[in-house]
Amino acid sequence: MRFNHLDLNLLVALDVLLEEQNITRAAERLHMTQSATSGVLGRLRSYFEDELLVQVGRKMQPTNYALELAKPVREVLLTIQSSITAKPVFDPATSKRHFRLVTSDYLISVLFAQVIQKIHQEAPNITFEMLGPSDNSGELLVRGEVDLMIVPERYTIDGHPSKLLFEEEHVCVVWQGNTQVGDSLTPEQYMEMGHVSVGFGRTRHMSHRGMVCMNQYGFNRRLEVITNDFNTPAAAGRRHPAHRDHAPAAGVYALHLPLRILQPPVKIPVMR
DSSP states (O other): OEETTEETHHHHHHHHHHHHOOHHHHHHHHTOOHHHHHHHHHHHHHHHTSOSEEEETTEEEEOHHHHHHHHHHHHHHHHHHHHTSSOSSOOTTTOOOEEEEEOOHHHIIIIIHHHHHHHHHHOTTOEEEEEOOOTTHHHHHHTTSOSEEOOOGGGOOTTSOOOOOOOBOEEEEEETTOTTOOSSOOHHHHHHSOEEEEOOTTTTOOOHHHHHHHHHHOOOOOEEEEESSSHHHHHTTTTSOOEEEEHHHHHHHHTTSOEEEEOOSSOOOOBO
8 A cells, every 4th residue: 555655564664673773673573584674674765765774883773864753653553553454343252362461470370360261261262472571561552562561550651541450468478487587577677687579671670669668768678689570589488588579479379388478567558
């Protein structure tokens, strides 16, 4: 299809090229050869009368004009995807749609494993792809590359609809063989012990509980292990006996790991 002598299929390639800024990676996503992708870039350069991507050392960088094009091109493609190619009626029983979700392994364990079982009964042809949280999760949602994010409230994106799924409390988890801790934890014990924490992305954003400790109580926990999933901390309990967990997940882990669940020694607001 052409509009003002522009093959609209080229906009898809332009969107990918501007995002990847690399011929090889763009070719893989477009399911084209590198030479064919280079040819597409040539056609785009000819139409827009601009280099669009220029080689700088080992990298390709977008020109100023290309940067101006990036947002409107993405918006055009999203509009086509949502209003033209989408079917007017969604029938789960017959749909073969593939959904991409951003969510943590914790939510997969305590929530989504059961949800998928029910979905499989009512929508047997629907498939899912789970992506872990990262620094660019919000960008993927904005660009329409994922359908849904399940995240703490403070990570929702302005302008995108959201709905409260559930609220939960935090608890402390210690190894059953830990003789340093009785039936409760004092703030002093909590601070003296090593902790296992979860952080996503290269920037390792401070967790909800970490922010509370800093802002409300003025202290930092002693972090000895940082991992990018919620399953690892529970298994690390022998060496690092105190860390805080989400209450539903802690209950799941305690079923098959030698753990004790205690109330935290400081008040922590619920996670929404």
